[in-house]
Amino acid sequence: MKEVRSFIKTASLTELEKAQQLINDAISKYTQQQKAKQEVLDLLKEKGLTLEDLQDGASDKRTKVKPKYRMELNGETIEWTGRGRRPKAFEGVELEKFLA
Incomplete structure (x- = not known):
C-alpha cells in the first residue's frame, strides 16, 4: 500500500486515470472469476460431486512406499x-x- 500511496502523490491526472481503469478492469475480472467458481461449485453440488471426485489419482506419479x-x-x-x-x-x- 505504501507504493500505491507514493504513486498517488506523484502521479499526473492521466496516470491516475489510467491506474483507475486498470484497477476497475482487475476488479471486474476478479468478480467474473468468483462468479464462475461459484457456478462450478453449484453444478458440482447439484450433481452430487466434490472437488476430490474430479482429481485424478494418477496425477501424482510417485508411488507410496510401505514402511519397512x-x-x-x-x-x-x-x-x-x-x-x-x-x-x-x-x-x-x-x-x-x-x-x-
Whole structure:
C-alpha cells in the first residue's frame, strides 16, 4: 500500500486515470472469476460431486512406499521405508528386530 500511496502523490491526472481503469478492469475480472467458481461449485453440488471426485489419482506419479521398519519410542510409532536418511530413532539398532 505504501507504493500505491507514493504513486498517488506523484502521479499526473492521466496516470491516475489510467491506474483507475486498470484497477476497475482487475476488479471486474476478479468478480467474473468468483462468479464462475461459484457456478462450478453449484453444478458440482447439484450433481452430487466434490472437488476430490474430479482429481485424478494418477496425477501424482510417485508411488507410496510401505514402511519397512516400525518401532515404538516414547509412545510414538516411528516408521521408515528403508530409503533415504536413516531416522535418528533407527541409528545404532538392529533393523531386523523392527521389520514391519
